Amino acid sequence: MKYKLKDFLRNKKYEYLIFILPALILIIIFYILPVALSVYISFTPLKNWNLDKYLGTIVGFRNYERFFHMLQYDPIIRNVFLTTIAFIGITLVINVLGGLLLALATYFVSQKFSSVFRTLWLLPRMAPIAVYSLVWYYFFHGSDIGTLNSFLMYLGLIKKPISWGYDIIPWGPWSIIIFVNGLVGVSFGMIIFTSAISNIPKELVIAARVDGASNWQISTKIFIPLMKWHILYVTTWQLLSLLTTYAHIFLLVQWGLVSKQYGTTWSLYIYQVAFTGRTDQGLAAAAGVILVIVGGILGYITLRILGFERMITKPRGDI
Amino acid sequence: MSLRDVEVRARKTEAIIALAIILATSPIIIGFSLIILSSFSKSMVTNFDPSSFHLTLENWINLLQGKSAAVGGLKENILKYTLNTAVVALGVSLVVTLVGTMSGYAISRMNFRYRKHFLLLILLLHAFPGSVLIVGVYFIYRLMSPIAMGSITTFSFFYVIIARASLEIPMAVWLMKGFFDLIPWEVEWAALIDGASRLTVWRKVMLPLVKPGIAAILLFGFLAGWQDLIYVRTFLAEKTLATFIEYNLGTLEFAEMPLVAAAATLYLLPTIIFFITSQQLLLKVSLAGLKR
Numbered sequence: 001m002k003y004k005l006k007d008f009l010r011n012k013k014y015e016y017l018i019f020i021l022p023a024l025i026l027i028i029i030f031y032i033l034p035v036a037l038s039v040y041i042s043f044t045p046l047k048n049w050n051l052d053k054y055l056g057t058i059v060g061f062r063n064y065e066r067f068f069h070m071l072q073y074d075p076i077i078r079n080v081f082l083t084t085i086a087f088i089g090i091t092l093v094i095n096v097l098g099g100l101l102l103a104l105a106t107y108f109v110s111q112k113f114s115s116v117f118r119t120l121w122l123l124p125r126m127a128p129i130a131v132y133s134l135v136w137y138y139f140f141h142g143s144d145i146g147t148l149n150s151f152l153m154y155l156g157l158i159k160k161p162i163s164w165g166y167d168i169i170p171w172g173p174w175s176i177i178i179f180v181n182g183l184v185g186v187s188f189g190m191i192i193f194t195s196a197i198s199n200i201p202k203e204l205v206i207a208a209r210v211d212g213a214s215n216w217q218i219s220t221k222i223f224i225p226l227m228k229w230h231i232l233y234v235t236t237w238q239l240l241s242l243l244t245t246y247a248h249i250f251l252l253v254q255w256g257l258v259s260k261q262y263g264t265t266w267s268l269y270i271y272q273v274a275f276t277g278r279t280d281q282g283l284a285a286a287a288g289v290i291l292v293i294v295g296g297i298l299g300y301i302t303l304r305i306l307g308f309e310r311m312i313t314k315p316r317g318d319i
Numbered sequence: 320m321s322l323r324d325v326e327v328r329a330r331k332t333e334a335i336i337a338l339a340i341i342l343a344t345s346p347i348i349i350g351f352s353l354i355i356l357s358s359f360s361k362s363m364v365t366n367f368d369p370s371s372f373h374l375t376l377e378n379w380i381n382l383l384q385g386k387s388a389a390v391g392g393l394k395e396n397i398l399k400y401t402l403n404t405a406v407v408a409l410g411v412s413l414v415v416t417l418v419g420t421m422s423g424y425a426i427s428r429m430n431f432r433y434r435k436h437f438l439l440l441i442l443l444l445h446a447f448p449g450s451v452l453i454v455g456v457y458f459i460y461r462l463m464s465p466i467a468m469g470s471i472t473t474f475s476f477f478y479v480i481i482a483r484a485s486l487e488i489p490m491a492v493w494l495m496k497g498f499f500d501l502i503p504w505e506v507e508w509a510a511l512i513d514g515a516s517r518l519t520v521w522r523k524v525m526l527p528l529v530k531p532g533i534a535a536i537l538l539f540g541f542l543a544g545w546q547d548l549i550y551v552r553t554f555l556a557e558k559t560l561a562t563f564i565e566y567n568l569g570t571l572e573f574a575e576m577p578l579v580a581a582a583a584t585l586y587l588l589p590t591i592i593f594f595i596t597s598q599q600l601l602l603k604v605s606l607a608g609l610k611r
Contacts, residue, residue, distance in 0.1 A: 015517045019425035020437060022418045023488055030485035031444055034455025041458060051461060102340070109337045117340050119598050123347060127590055129548040130561040131583045135350040137568065138365040147353060150366035183347065215332060237446060244451040247549050255568050267451050274454045275553060285454050292451065299447040303439070 035292060042285035049281065063286035076261065077269075079170075084266040086174050087181070088242045094182040095238050096231065099189015104219045106190075107197055121190055124183040133251035136180050140164045140257060165258035173258040177249045177265070184248055185241075189234045196230040197223055229306075236302040243295055246271055266291055351587070358581035378581040395563065397582060403476075404545060404559040404586070410480030411544030415491045416536050418484070420529070423495025424521050428507065445489035453553065456482055460554055475556040483550045487543050491536055498532030499525065535600045538593060545589060560586040 042063050046054045070077040102121065106114035124132060139147045142163030149161040164172045204222050213221070224231075246268035253263045254276070264272065270291065274284035357363045361373040385396045425431070426438055460482075465474055502525065510520045526533065548561040555562075560582060567579045 016425050016429045016431040016434075018518060019421045019429070019521070020431075023422035023441075023492055024437075026418060026481065026485045026488055027440065027444065029459065030456060030482055031449050031452065033459060034449075034452040037455040037458045038452065041454065049457075049461065102343070105336050105340050109333050109340065113337060114340075115598065117344055119594055120344055120347060122594070123351065123590075126542050126546065126594070127351075128546040128561060128583075128586050130564040131354070131587050133548075134564060134568065134579070134583050135354055138353065138363065139346065139350045141365070145363060145366050147349065147365050147367070150368065154367060215336075240446050241448055244448045247450065247547075250549065251565060251568075254565070270451065271453060271549070274457070281454060281458075288451060288454055295447045295451070296443070299443050302446055303442055 035289075038285045038288050038292070041281055042289050044282055046281040046285075048279050054282075059282070063282045064290075066283060067286050067290070079261050080264050080266060080269045082170070083174065083177075083262055083264060084243075086170075087177060087265050088239065090174075091178050091182050091185060091242055092235065092239055094178065095185035095189050095242075096235050098182065098186040099191075099234060100193055100224075100231070102186060102190040103193035103197060104215075104223065106194065107223075108215050118190065118194065121183075121187045125187045129247050130251065132180075132184075132248065133255070136176070136252065137255055137257050140176050142166065142257075165252075165256075165263065169259070170262040173262040176252065176258050177263050180252065181242070181245075181248050185238055188238060192230050192234050193227060196227045200226050233306055236298075236305060240295060240299055240302060243267065243291070243298070354580050355584050355587075357577050358584045360577055363576050363580065378575075378577045381575075382578055382581045382585070397560075397563070397585070400558050400560050400563050401585065403555070403557050404551075404561070406476060407479055407483070407547070407551060407555070407559065408541045408544035410476070411484045411487070411547075412537050412540035414481060414484035415487050415540035415543070416533060418488055419491030419495040419536050420526065420533060421521070422488075422492045423497075424499050424525060426492065427496045427499035428525075429517070441489045441492050445493055449486050450549065453549070457553060472556045475554055479550050479554040480544070482554065483544055483547055484540070486550075487540060491540070494536060494539070495529070495532055498529045498535075502528050531600075534597075538597060538600055542590065542593065 043058050043060060044054055045057055045059050045062070067077075071081065072078075102118075106118055138145065141147075141149070142161060142165060144150055144153065144161045146161060146164075148164070149158070152158045153161070162168070162172075164176055166172065200223065205218055208218050208222060244267050246265060249258075249263060249265070249268060250271065252258050253260050253268065253272075260272075266287070270284050270288045273279065273287070274281050353365050356372070357365065358378055359374055359376065360371070361375050361377070362371050364372045382397050385394055385398070422441075426434060426441070460478055463474075463478070464471060506524060506528065507520055510524045511517075515523075546561075548565070551559050552562050552565060558566075563582055564579055564586070567582075
């Protein structure tokens with residue numbers, strides 16, 4: 001038996017299996033199986049993770065009907081959708097434009113200075129999420145201990161502290177979640193664009209300089225036209241990641257810095273319904289399945305737009 | 320240093336741009352500094368009011384001795400939470416590195432039958448983060464978790480590590496593929512013609528050649544596990560620094576906030592250290608998606 005297994009592994013045809021098996025197993029357990037199980041849970045009335053009681057019951061499409069019904073009549077779910085759309089739309093613009101501006105700006109200053117600041121901009125992405133949330137909790141705090149409030153009061157722009165997460169509905173809470181997530185995303189664009197700029201032949205810049213071009217002209221006439229693919233890449237990639245991530249705003253809502261009603265996006269809503277308070281996994285799974293379908297379609301379109309075939313050229317000269 | 324621009328750039332415009340960059344970065348600098356500063360103060364110093372700052376090391380001493388008044392006099396073993404965080408981070412780092420180097424090699428160097436499908440799958444999962452599948456992942460956790468209470472802690476560590484690592488697998492595979500792509504083929508041909516198996520070539524010839532890649536992926540996996548909040552709070556039977564901070568802010572009235580600030584600073588420390596020591600590596604990792 002042992003001999004046969006060894007023989008099998010020696011076979012050139014199946015050698016690759018040893019290499020891709022670990023990844024394949026993890027992908028099956030943690031991506032494919034969860035999708036299948038989510039579909040199953042979405043057809044059951046599972047509540048409070050009481051598997052014994054609810055798992056055997058199938059209620060058909062009731063969770064989906066509930067979801068769409070709530071979408072029409074329940075202000076909470078409607079707000080989740082409005083928040084998701086506003087959040088994704090505005091954060092995406094901030095991410096792409098902010099990343100572009102930072103990459104261009106850091107190009108035109110000395111290299112030492114720019115590398116320090118580029119690293120600082122990585123901090124939101126790499127810092128522990130709990131610490132990052134704590135930072136913004138105090139920054140936007142609604143009382144006079146909040147950094148922003150005390151700064152504005154010092155300048156004399158406001159008389160008493162503003163409760164940013166509750167007062168100016170819906171733009172107060174939206175601004176906070178957009179700002180907090182926007183900073184995380186900016187670094188992604190900045191890094192991609194910086195690398196793209198560094199790959200552009202510098203003779204172009206020097207020729208333009210000799211002709212008397214300004215920084216602005218060099219940016220808009222040389223760099224941006226040559227970075228079209230990268231801008232598309234950052235936009236589509238960031239769109240998908242904004243649709244599905246919720247870690248950076250989870251604590252802000254949990255700690256009550258922003259109102260739950262206007263601080264909850266679709267993916268955060270799924271997590272809240274499944275794991276916090278009175279949980280309802282059937283509904284969460286239904287909302288999750290719809291999100292996976294939307295995301296899957298968007299993901300496929302993304303790869304088509306970016307030229308998937310180009311990204312997976314065959315290995316050269318394999319024996 | 321490569322040529323970037325001509326030397327005759329106006330100093331004045333450069334200064335203006337630099338100022339704009341500093342201004343745009345200021346919320347990040349101020350926000351993080353105030354938390355670190357608060358950890359050395361008797362009360363939080365988040366409002367530019369110098370009178371609220373009283374220098375003290377009390378928070379740090381209390382924190383390290385576990386004498387936290389945070390949750391109604393309950394003893395909090397912060398060193399254990401730090402250790403728990405480190406175990407998760409190291410575990411994620413190792414799993415991500417092993418899987419990434421293996422599959423990255425295969426899709427870079429081998430031309431197997433379903434290579435295209437495998438790559439499409441990896442790219443699709445890379446584009447569409449799996450954190451949204453957590454309901455299903457928790458369901459599997461419940462199905463797999465052992466009945467015996469004694470082993471549940473060990474199991475939860477094991478589970479949180481591989482579940483969290485799986486989130487990073489598509490990125491890791493793609494990153495390592497990029498590193499393997501850069502190695503000349505001749506090295507490998509020589510070994511293969513001498514009769515070495517692919518596994519030997521991978522282990523003895525290729526891995527030493529992609530050391531920068533391995534360092535990058537180890538670091539990247541560590542930071543991913545270290546920063547995590549959602550998976551740890553959902554699956555882990557024990558507290559980490561992340562959940563410690565979460566629960567203590569939830570009970571704000573009783574919590575000693577500067578103590579929490581000290582915990583946050585401690586939690587931030589490894590990230591900062593990696594920032595200072597391996598800037599270039601971090602930038603390289605963040606570029607991983609961009610291989611054509």
